[in-house]
Amino acid sequence: MTEQIVEQSATQLSDDVHAILARARRASRRMAGANRAWKDKGLRAIAEALLANQDRILAANLQDLAAGKANGTSAAMLDRLTLTKQRVQGLADALENLATLPDPVGNVVRGATLPNGLRMRQVNVPLGVVAAIYEARPNVTVDIAGLALKSGNAVVLRGGTAAAHTNEALLTILRDALDAVGLPADAVQSVDKYGREGANVLMRARGEVDVLIPRGGRELIQTVVRNASVPVIETGEGNVHIFIDSSAPEDMCVEILLNSKTQRPSVCNTVETLLVHKDATVLPAVLKALSDAGVRLHVDERVQAVLPAGVTGFPATDEDWATEYMDLDLAVKMVDSLPDAIKHIRTWSTGHTEAILTNDLANAERFIAEIDSAAVIVNASTRFTDGSELGLGAEVGISTQKLHARGPMGLGELTTTKWIVQGEGQIRA
Amino acid sequence: MTEQIVEQSATQLSDDVHAILARARRASRRMAGANRAWKDKGLRAIAEALLANQDRILAANLQDLAAGKANGTSAAMLDRLTLTKQRVQGLADALENLATLPDPVGNVVRGATLPNGLRMRQVNVPLGVVAAIYEARPNVTVDIAGLALKSGNAVVLRGGTAAAHTNEALLTILRDALDAVGLPADAVQSVDKYGREGANVLMRARGEVDVLIPRGGRELIQTVVRNASVPVIETGEGNVHIFIDSSAPEDMCVEILLNSKTQRPSVCNTVETLLVHKDATVLPAVLKALSDAGVRLHVDERVQAVLPAGVTGFPATDEDWATEYMDLDLAVKMVDSLPDAIKHIRTWSTGHTEAILTNDLANAERFIAEIDSAAVIVNASTRFTDGSELGLGAEVGISTQKLHARGPMGLGELTTTKWIVQGEGQIRA
Structure with a gap:
């Protein structure tokens, strides 16, 4: 009887996470269609909302810090978890900076008119649904969301339980700000409330997650690399x-x-x-x-x-x-x-x-x-x-893998390409 | 007692495959240092050797075809397995064509002199060790080896058992031709003799295989995607x-x-x-x-x-x-x-x-x-x-994934990049 309930609840959890990913996919299509001016308006709206709501953010952060101290969290970890007025200002400034950067979407990688008259071009387009799994650094919530939005993607986040209150406050502020400028709130979602199991579903959602970026220590990254069946970009291990x-x-x-x-x-x-x-x-x-x-x-x-x-x-x-x-x-x-x-x-x-x-x-x-x-x-x-x-403007992370991105990753690395071929009836001989 | 022997033999098999990969890594370093003229000389030497040894290739192919017929292999499969003088000529021609294409290695993706005087450039370099798992199409052996060599990589192949004799003959010819021009024979190796288990070791050799390319039907590709922990590029499924x-x-x-x-x-x-x-x-x-x-x-x-x-x-x-x-x-x-x-x-x-x-x-x-x-x-x-x-010159496959390569993949997609930064004592402020 108990096992049956657990099983049902595991199915429910999996269904819930897949429903979040389906909403992310729909939101990603609207983000892909948003032009730069609109996306930058969204980034600036989020920056303003962070500053306007900093009391709320800092109050939520105090809850997490109190819980962390009660659990005996190390001083270094507590420092990473801590937001201050100055750090919130830093997050807002980073978003304002993102808004000044060129849009990676629509960039023409190569193009040619072929001998048969076909016009071919390979153009950068958003990846679609970006997922991120990270440890208790609430700044990553805003950071990754900003980078994903600027590059026309939707993002699904899994922050650490240690920052749960802070991340929840940030998420609400981000989603409301997007909604206020007519961008889809579902372009930023979280699976935090589904805990470790939610993260596992995210890692195995092939076809629903276009790229998964782990951010944190070696152990977190290696766990993700070992368990994920969705495409992963490894970052940041530097000997x-x-x-x-x-x-x-x-x-x-x-x-x-x-x-x-x-x-x-x-x-x-x-x-x-x-x-x-x-x-x-x-x-x-x-x-x-x-x-x-x-x-x-x-x-x-x-x-x-x-x-x-x-x-x-x-x-x-x-x-x-x-x-x-x-x-x-x-x-x-x-x-x-x-x-x-x-x-x-x-x-x-x-x-x-x-x-x-x-x-x-x-x-x-x-x-x-x-x-x-x-x-x-x-x-x-x-x-x-x-x-x-190195002049990339913003950094998604430093990739130590060889496929897709290697070394410092900019906004361009959160895009893929689409080949567009236009003709007037050409067929292949 | 029997179980112990089996276990020892599985360990031995795994050790053998890892030894092959270690030799591939060493060969890949020599290939990465070979300039275009030298690599093209290797490709032309292989083309000549294929034509000079076609009787030997066709004899080996007849052995595979006879076994296939005895096993009741379908006509379509037998056709894919078949090599003829004309098809061998086609393989040689493709290698000659590869030799006429620009070298993707050394291409400068971007470069700048930074405000502090540092000279930065991001340059295409070979991936390193390319692995391929494919079905009974012996043409893929030559095809993938040629593409990997032109882009400065070493390749480790796993063809189907059905083409074992043909692939073995081709492998010997390829390796001898490389050796004759002073390129490392170990730039082309096979794990065919280790069967399915060898393929499994290959798929899990993280850090030893830089990219794994499955070539074949949907089932083969999905098996590789599900079981591989090394980076994979999916190709060719087109609804x-x-x-x-x-x-x-x-x-x-x-x-x-x-x-x-x-x-x-x-x-x-x-x-x-x-x-x-x-x-x-x-x-x-x-x-x-x-x-x-x-x-x-x-x-x-x-x-x-x-x-x-x-x-x-x-x-x-x-x-x-x-x-x-x-x-x-x-x-x-x-x-x-x-x-x-x-x-x-x-x-x-x-x-x-x-x-x-x-x-x-x-x-x-x-x-x-x-x-x-x-x-x-x-x-x-x-x-x-x-x-x-679309003008890529040669095609590695058509990627249906979004990371690293999407759509037709040329030689460039068998490279990664390296950031090279040169200064005269600059430090970060």
């Missing part, structure tokens, strides 16, 4: 390397390492392993500067042997080569040659970003050619692997 | 529609329907359902012409009522709207309006190709905007959804 060649000038090495490691250690484009050529004389100065900046150094035996006075090195193991610390920690290893550095990177890299610091042209070219990562950098900070820094 | 609007001229309708249905009924861009506006006076002439050409018409009641004399109509059911006949069969349905036609297409289409025949500009524009398929055609045959016809 980033810098190789200092023997010819690299000291000042540049010190500045780039400090910037790549300490400017914002918790993000995916921060450096995690430093490889140093055995003949590089700059190593002691670099290690001293990093140590002075509070970086904990995890070093192999050869580096241990040349540590400058007053600098501590913790013995590195294979686990260090594999770890994305996302903190003020850096693994350091000495190598005999560029090929040895490339071999180490091939073994341990997640394919996000790798950099070489060198004054040797042939080595720079070889590094660019042989390193198979989304971004390869010569003589600059690894922190430049970023959509805004 | 293609043509809508005849009330304003479409008769001559054009007759010619386009005949061409779309009868020119090559067994391929994915042939029309499968005809939707006709209730006021289209051209319907009888179109049906008469199709019937005279030997097309079996599966019609709804309204079409049944207006069939011209001497034309037979079989009653259509929902199954007809869903079916990709790939034969001289056509489902025909009368609709009240363009929106009704769009609704029918949204319900039954596989998103491959849909066409409208009309002289009404607003209806043409609405059809283009609202039909969400890889190709949308106005006043031309559906047979034009084809890489060669």
